[in-house]
Amino acid sequence: MARLEETTADGRTLMRQTPASAEAQTANATLARKMRRRGEESRFWWLVPTIYIIFLMLPIYWLVNMSFKTNQEILGAFSLWPRNPTIANYMVIFTDPSWYKGYINSIIYVVMNTVISVTVALPAAYAFSRYRFLGDKHLFFWLLTNRMAPPAVFALPFFQLYSAFGLIDTHIAVALAHCLFNVPLAVWILEGFMSGVPKEIDETAYIDGYSFPRFFLRIFMPLIASGIGVACFFCFMFSWVELLIARTLTTTAAKPIAAIMTRTVSASGLDWGVLAAAGVLTILPGALVIWFVRNYIAKGFALGRV
Amino acid sequence: MLELRNVTKTVGATEHLRDVSLTLQHGSLNVLLGPTLSGKTSLMRLMAGLDVPTSGSVWFDGKDVTGIPVQKRNVAMVYQQFINYPAMTVYENIASPLRVAGAERAKIDKEVRNAAALLKLTPFLDRTPLSLSGGQQQRTALARAIVKNASLVLLDEPLANLDYKLREELRAELPKIFAATGTIFVYATTEPHEALLLGGNTATLSEGRITQFGPTIDVFRRPNDLVTARTFADPPLNTIVLKKSGSSFLLDGGVSLPVPAELAGIADTSYTIGFQPHHLSLARPSPSAVPVKAKVSVTEITGSESFVHLDFADVRWVMLEHGILVFEPDQTIEVFIDPRHIMVFDANGRSAAPTQMLAA
Numbered sequence: 250m251a252r253l254e255e256t257t258a259d260g261r262t263l264m265r266q267t268p269a270s271a272e273a274q275t276a277n278a279t280l281a282r283k284m285r286r287r288g289e290e291s292r293f294w295w296l297v298p299t300i301y302i303i304f305l306m307l308p309i310y311w312l313v314n315m316s317f318k319t320n321q322e323i324l325g326a327f328s329l330w331p332r333n334p335t336i337a338n339y340m341v342i343f344t345d346p347s348w349y350k351g352y353i354n355s356i357i358y359v360v361m362n363t364v365i366s367v368t369v370a371l372p373a374a375y376a377f378s379r380y381r382f383l384g385d386k387h388l389f390f391w392l393l394t395n396r397m398a399p400p401a402v403f404a405l406p407f408f409q410l411y412s413a414f415g416l417i418d419t420h421i422a423v424a425l426a427h428c429l430f431n432v433p434l435a436v437w438i439l440e441g442f443m444s445g446v447p448k449e450i451d452e453t454a455y456i457d458g459y460s461f462p463r464f465f466l467r468i469f470m471p472l473i474a475s476g477i478g479v480a481c482f483f484c485f486m487f488s489w490v491e492l493l494i495a496r497t498l499t500t501t502a503a504k505p506i507a508a509i510m511t512r513t514v515s516a517s518g519l520d521w522g523v524l525a526a527a528g529v530l531t532i533l534p535g536a537l538v539i540w541f542v543r544n545y546i547a548k549g550f551a552l553g554r555v
Numbered sequence: 556m557l558e559l560r561n562v563t564k565t566v567g568a569t570e571h572l573r574d575v576s577l578t579l580q581h582g583s584l585n586v587l588l589g590p591t592l593s594g595k596t597s598l599m600r601l602m603a604g605l606d607v608p609t610s611g612s613v614w615f616d617g618k619d620v621t622g623i624p625v626q627k628r629n630v631a632m633v634y635q636q637f638i639n640y641p642a643m644t645v646y647e648n649i650a651s652p653l654r655v656a657g658a659e660r661a662k663i664d665k666e667v668r669n670a671a672a673l674l675k676l677t678p679f680l681d682r683t684p685l686s687l688s689g690g691q692q693q694r695t696a697l698a699r700a701i702v703k704n705a706s707l708v709l710l711d712e713p714l715a716n717l718d719y720k721l722r723e724e725l726r727a728e729l730p731k732i733f734a735a736t737g738t739i740f741v742y743a744t745t746e747p748h749e750a751l752l753l754g755g756n757t758a759t760l761s762e763g764r765i766t767q768f769g770p771t772i773d774v775f776r777r778p779n780d781l782v783t784a785r786t787f788a789d790p791p792l793n794t795i796v797l798k799k800s801g802s803s804f805l806l807d808g809g810v811s812l813p814v815p816a817e818l819a820g821i822a823d824t825s826y827t828i829g830f831q832p833h834h835l836s837l838a839r840p841s842p843s844a845v846p847v848k849a850k851v852s853v854t855e856i857t858g859s860e861s862f863v864h865l866d867f868a869d870v871r872w873v874m875l876e877h878g879i880l881v882f883e884p885d886q887t888i889e890v891f892i893d894p895r896h897i898m899v900f901d902a903n904g905r906s907a908a909p910t911q912m913l914a915a
Contacts, residue, residue, distance in 0.1 A: 452605055455625045456632050457699070458655040471642035488569040 315525035332435045335382040338526035351506035361424035363484040370435035392433035404497045418500045426494045431484040442476025475545045482542045562611035571597040572763045579739045584730050584755030587743040594763040595743040599709045604628045631700035635712040637692035639684035645678040645695050647660050652703040670698040690721045710742045747789045759786045779903035784829050793872040794829045812845050821907050827900040832875035834896040851882040898904040
């Protein structure tokens with residue numbers, strides 16, 4: 250009895266109910282041991298998630314780590330953090346036009362694409378959500394199948410088509426090409442959000458005397474503002490990370506940052522540090538945008554159907 | 556004056572309304588009474604101009620408005636669901652029809668505050684609708700209908716989702732509020748007692764047809780067919796098919812029910828007799844009342860009233876009695892049918908009463 254009282258805290262309550270028999274005492278001791286073991290296990294609940302997060306963050310950490318190192322240190326001894334931290338790599342990117350132009354180009358066509366996609370998708374999504382017409386369900390599904398083809402399939406026709414119209418190496422070329430993937434996505438996301446708004450709100454607005462455009466801008470858009478945000482986010486992300494089409498359609502004037510990054514094997518060899526800094530700067534816009542839509546992102550991934 | 560002329564509405568293969576003709580006067584209170592899916596909402600949407608009839612026409616003050624969109628008509632509508640603009644404050648919600656119409660700021664403010672005071676919304680004007688209770692949300696929708704000062708006000712079961720007390724309160728006030736404006740007031744409901752409490756005129760709907768239209772009390776007391784009588788009865792109308800022989804209807808068990816004097820001339824054949832649950836009673840209501848023996852099935856007690864479900868021959872009746880009644884199931888009791896209050900329908904379901912009586 251005394252031993253039991255020492256070993257476990259819970260043993261006290263158990264002990265009071267314990268009859269004097271020896272059998273019951275051993276049974277109780279086993280129970281106490283079991284409980285103790287369970288308690289020890291629950292003390293390591295954080296272990297698996299932590300390992301998982303470390304695995305996830307390791308490449309990103311390594312990228313950041315590299316971006317603050319000199320090339321000598323990167324290629325030299327293994328070090329977990331920069332011995333001589335330097336921002337020289339970042340300075341290269343912010344001062345050399347061939348680097349920062351890449352970011353500007355990317356941002357220009359990504360923003361153009363986001364604006365075009367969402368503007369085009371809003372009325373389309375409204376039609377899918379509010380009207381029944383011949384083949385609407387098939388058309389709606391067909392939209393999504395556009396996302397199922399790899400971009401490489403479209404690289405050749407796009408290149409040939411845009412050459413014919415003299416659009417190669419312009420921002421609008423990339424923005425339009427990315428619409429192929431982003432308009433269907435935006436339609437799907439927005440349709441989900443719009444279907445969550447009761448049709449009676451539309452009718453009440455018409456009864457109140459609103460014309461359709463005025464109703465859409467004044468009443469309807471504020472109701473699906475979070476959906477528009479999520480749609481913008483997804484368009485932004487897909488356009489930002491897409492490399493193949495963007496690279497095919499540009500040569501110098503509209504060359505995206507991802508294309509510049511992958512062409513940095515120059516005569517002077519590979520500039521590891523600058524490349525890492527470019528990588529870090531490429532992650533940042535996405536992280537920033539995610540921060541703004543973080544509360545709606547789950548609904549967005551479910552295409553608004555939560 | 557709103558006039559529907561032979562209006563039919565079909566959506567796909569389903570017929571929502573069949574050959575509806577109806578004339579509603581300015582300043583009148585009109586109730587559309589019918590069970591769910593009887594076409595009340597379809598009818599209101601046609602009146603509002605939200606839908607276009609498949610055939611037939613809608614006239615307003617002598618003008619054909621059949622194809623005219625709802626924006627160009629002066630109507631207000633309140634739904635059963637609480638529909639407001641969630642992104643606007645209550646004040647802006649109520650002001651919305653006036654703003655669209657381009658009214659002056661001072662006029663808008665005055666109208667909105669009047670309507671808000673009328674519906675006890677003044678403390679909530681700066682809140683958004685979704686932060687209010689259901690009753691307050693619905694009152695916001697009603698306030699929007701009031702400020703619009705429309706010539707046609709359509710309320711589609713507006714109180715169905717509200718709690719009992721608020722429903723009683725608003726039901727009493729709504730007709731008064733709108734009566735003063737001289738509007739055509741249309742109120743859809745599934746509940747017969749709501750139609751009776753509102754008064755005015757009632758149109759009973761069944762399966763997309765208007766079965767009768769007239770002053771509410773007349774429709775209730777003298778339905779011109781069985782379908783109307785059934786629609787206008789809650790709990791359900793008690794019915795039984797009987798054979799008329801001479802001056803009496805023959806009941807099972809050798810009992811006979813005297814034929815009402817005004818129906819003395821009808822032919823000796825089978826009739827459906829209908830009577831309301833409160834015209835079946837435990838105590839003899841009049842010397843002419845006929846006692847019948849029926850078996851108790853279930854008794855529902857609501858507090859001040861008891862609904863006794865009875866099996867008589869092969870039909871199920873409901874007796875509505877005041878007070879709390881306790882019966883054993885399967886107990887046989889004696890109940891009285893008052894022949895002064897029976898409705899007689901022929902084999903086609905038409906009322907057997909002479910037409911001049913129906914017109915009265």
